[in-house]
Amino acid sequence: MNQDYTANAKIIKALSDPSRLKIIDILSCGEMCACDILEHFDFTQPTLSHHMKVLMGCGIVECRKEGLWNYYSLNGTNCNKLILFLMSLITNTDDCICKEKTKGGCK
Amino acid sequence: MNQDYTANAKIIKALSDPSRLKIIDILSCGEMCACDILEHFDFTQPTLSHHMKVLMGCGIVECRKEGLWNYYSLNGTNCNKLILFLMSLITNTDDCICKEKTKGGCK
DNA sequence: ATTAAATATAGATATATATCTATATAGGGG
DNA sequence: CCCCTATATAGATATATATCTATATTTAAT
DSSP states (O other), rough: OOOHHHHHHHHHHTTSHHHHHHHHHHHHTTEEEHHHHHHHHHHHHHHHHHHHHHHHHTTEEEEEEEETTTEEEOHHHHHHHHHHHHHHHHHOTTTTTTTTTOOTOOO | HHHHHHHHHHHHHTTSSSHHHHHHHHHSSSSEEEHHTTTTTTSSSHHHHHHHHHHHHHHHHEEEEETTTTEEEOOOOHHHHHHHHHOOOOOOOOSSSSSSSOOOOOO
């Protein structure tokens, strides 16, 4: 399997959860500490910790530690790369995996 | 949980698999029947059937039946909607879920 | 040093899913 | 009607994951 598919699938998988989409939405306003993010949700602190780990594991979110607090923010570059990947994926480009259509019968 | 998050998470989850990303890439060239898509993969026909069901279930792929063959194609409108959702998600907009940053301490 | 607060980790559980083999269904051709 | 091909479904299995409770770690303040 092409490495691009695998690497981007990991990022996309990190975004495939409603709670994590909401976290991304929250962080789009700027950096925020975990305890303030948590107030937007009904789940427990360890669950948020898990979600943040997933989002950081794929490079879409970064963390700045300051005293007791973890300040999280979006990695804008990686967000943009994901958008560009998806746009190129759905766009018929010259280097597309298939060269010709199959209209009029298979094989 | 906001309905947008849930609905889009379902679409994003459908794209969170390397094989399904490859299928999207293949379909970006135009419609293709299942048997021809299958030739790009090592897994079995029922597995492809499963993947196509997932991709259709979220509205990102459509199917046109013709005789024995199923011709699959991307739903361009829904692809575009997904891109737009992601772009609005990572962009700090007026209707963002959080109104102010938390610089300088939490709570 | 003790305490309190923020976060992380461990372990458990329930659910989802990617894949397989085996079988069923459906449509076309002879 | 019978066979072949394309696709779907059923059922099994192994793995992943979202969540919880309980506990550990880290850092600051007193």
